[in-house]
Amino acid sequence: MAEKYSAVFMDRDGTINEEVSFLSRMEQLKLYPQSGEAIRLINAAGMKAVVVTNQSGIARGYFTEDFVRGVHDRINELLGAEGARIDGFYVCPHHPIHGQGIYKQDCECRKPKPGMLLQAAREMNIDLARSYMVGDMLRDVQTGKNAGAKGILVKTGYGMNIVRTDMPSCIAGDILEAVQWILKDRKKE
Numbered sequence: 001m002a003e004k005y006s007a008v009f010m011d012r013d014g015t016i017n018e019e020v021s022f023l024s025r026m027e028q029l030k031l032y033p034q035s036g037e038a039i040r041l042i043n044a045a046g047m048k049a050v051v052v053t054n055q056s057g058i059a060r061g062y063f064t065e066d067f068v069r070g071v072h073d074r075i076n077e078l079l080g081a082e083g084a085r086i087d088g089f090y091v092c093p094h095h096p097i098h099g100q101g102i103y104k105q106d107c108e109c110r111k112p113k114p115g116m117l118l119q120a121a122r123e124m125n126i127d128l129a130r131s132y133m134v135g136d137m138l139r140d141v142q143t144g145k146n147a148g149a150k151g152i153l154v155k156t157g158y159g160m161n162i163v164r165t166d167m168p169s170c171i172a173g174d175i176l177e178a179v180q181w182i183l184k185d186r187k188k189e
C-alpha cells in the first residue's frame with residue numbers, strides 16, 4: 001500500500017481570507033497576503049492542503065451551497081495566480097439550532113467535531129496523526145485534537161482576541177508563520 005499523506009487542514013475565514021462574519025458576497029473575499037506563499041510551501045512539501053469550514057450561513061439561509069462552491073473555486077483561482085492550490089474543500093452547512101429544513105441537525109461535521117477531517121482522511125489517504133489543523137478559533141484547535149492531529153492557532157481573524165494560550169501546539173501570527181512552524185516540526189519526527 002502506498003504511503004499515506006500528511007495534511008495541513010486549514011480553517012477558511014479568518015485564517016486564509018479575511019473574517020467578515022458570514023461571507024455572503026464574492027467581493028468580500030480577500031485572501032490574506034501571506035496565504036499564497038503559505039499554501040505553496042504546503043504543496044511543495046508534498047503535504048495535502050485541505051480547507052475545512054463551518055458555513056452555518058447556509059443553514060441560516062444567508063447564502064447557498066452553490067455560492068460557497070463558487071467562493072472555493074475563486075479561492076483556488078486566486079491562489080493559482082500565486083502558484084498555490086488547495087487540494088480539497090470540506091464544508092459543514094449545518095447548524096443544530098439556527099438551521100432551516102434539512103440543514104438543522106446536530107451533525108458530525110460541524111467543528112469542533114472531527115467529521116470533516118475524518119472524511120478527508122478516508123477520501124484523500126491522509127494520516128491524521130502526522131497532520132495539522134490551523135485556525136483562528138480555539139474550536140479549530142480542538143477539532144485538530146479531536147481528529148488526532150496537532151492544533152495551531154493563528155492570531156488573525158478572531159484569533160486576535162484570544163488570550164488563553166495553554167491548548168494549541170503552537171500560536172502563530174498568521175498562516176505563513178503556522179506553516180513555517182509545521183515544516184520544522186515535521187523534521188523532528
Ligand SMILES: [Mg+2]
Binds near residue numbers: 011012013014137158
Ligand atoms: Mg475562522
Ligand SMILES: [Zn+2]
Binds near residue numbers: 107
Ligand atoms: Zn455538518
